[in-house]
Amino acid sequence: MYFYCEKCKKQYPLNTHAIRCSCGGLFRLHKDPEDVVPQDVSIGHMVTPLVPMNAGGIEVLLKLENLQPTGSYKDRGAATLVSVAKSLGITKIALDSAGYAGASVAAYAAAAGMDCRVYVPEGVPDGARQQLQTYGAEVEVVTGTRMDACAEVKKHLGTSWYYASPAYNPLFAEGVKSLAHELYEQLGGKVPEYVFVPAGNGSLVIGLYLGFMEIGRLPRIVAVQTDGCAPLYRAFMEKRGIPVEEDDVGKVFDDPNFSIERPKRLQEMLFAIESSGGDVITVTQQELEEARADLGRRGVYAELTAAAGLAAAKKFFPHGKPDNYKVVVPVTGSGFKR
Ligand SMILES: [Zn+2]
Known part of the structure; x- marks a missing residue:
């Protein structure tokens, strides 16, 4: 490798x-x-439940990634990244994060006995910071936005700290592939017709694409962004010659609650989505909040961003979906920290 x-x-x-x-x-x-690929570092192997839900007349299958050890699907990426790093003799890893990626990497680093340093933007919720510190990570608070934290970590990596960034380090998406394999097994050897996921930094879109490619068949991957921060949506539409209004996609990408900036792997994401026959759609803040409330009424406590997939599925199938379609909506992160 x-x-x-x-x-x-x-x-x-x-x-x-x-x-x-x-x-x-x-x-x-x-x-x-x-x-x-080494997979020795573990906090207990987790197969997350796949449960049905009816949301506004649409039957979807929720993949409860909020039940992962640190509360998000990012544990899949971190488990692989940290396992490989450990096998290479790396003892110090660092990353910038405003939330779940930092928690995942810090937890698996702890399990591996590695040092971990996380650069967080100021304004990160106390709960998120406490979680990092409990895992023994050094937390460096950076004045400014998520992007400033990213610039800061790069200054300090040198030759001693290995960069464990989900956006930069491909070992992260390699780990997320297990989500595709697990879905395939849970569906009795079938690939779902659709998977709706938050676009984020792309590790979920790319990980699912790579995982299903190994299986040999792709579901349609639909990536979701909020309408205030939609660089992927803009790129996807512009590639089709469909003009988008600036107001629809937002100008500022530094909201720590959402996907924060133009994804580094935008072209790779576009390729994955197009290859799958998928789509990119935007949802409003109100649609997100409604979807989170829907999840709550199903007994699932998701962070707001993690409701994006459900919000998008409801919007994508306004008149219901064909009965035989299996539509998977990963609930990407728990609501407990925010
Ligand atoms: Zn090159």
């Missing part, structure tokens, strides 16, 4: 302290068929 540059194809070892190629391209992971 090795990293290679998505632009110039230059190869880098997995333990590189470079965060991207010298040409500026992002890393992707190369795996040979005989390569086994």
Whole structure:
């Protein structure tokens, strides 16, 4: 296994302290068929439940990723990233995060006996900070936004701290692939027709795409953004020659509650979504809140962003869906911290 540059194809070892190629391209992971990805670091192997729900006449299957050890699907990415890092002899990892990614990496780093440092933007909820500290992570609070935290961590990595960023390090999406395999097993060897996921930084879209590619069939992957922060939606529509109003997609991408900035892997996300015959849609704040309330009435306590998939599924099928369609909505994060 090795990293290679998505632009110039230059190869880098997995333990590189470079965060991207010298040409500026992002890393992707190369795996040979005989390569086994280490998965030794565990906080208990978790198969999350897949439960049916009727939301506004639409039958969906909720994948309860909020029940992961630290409260989000990001544990899948962190488990793999940290396991591989440990197998490479890495002992110090760092990342920037405003929430769940930091918690996941910090928890798995703790389980691996590794040092972890998380750069968080000021204004991160106390609960999130406390969770990081409880896992033994050093928390560096950065003045400014999520993007400032990202700039700050890069200044301090040097050659001693390994960058465990879900956006930059492809080992993260490699771990998220297990979500696709698990769904396939839970559906009795079937691939769902649709999966609705928050776009975020792309690790879920890309991880699902890579995982289902291994299975050999893709569901339609529909990525969701809020209408105030929708760079992926804009790119998706513009590629089709459909003009979008600035007001519909937002100008400022630094809201710590949502997907914060233009995703680093926007082109990779577009490729995954298009290859799957999927779509990108936006939902309003009100639609998000309604979807979170729907989840609550089903007994599921989700963070607001984690309701995006359900909000989108309701919007996507306004008159109901074909009975034979299996529509999966991962509940990506627990509401407990926010
Ligand atoms: Zn390159």
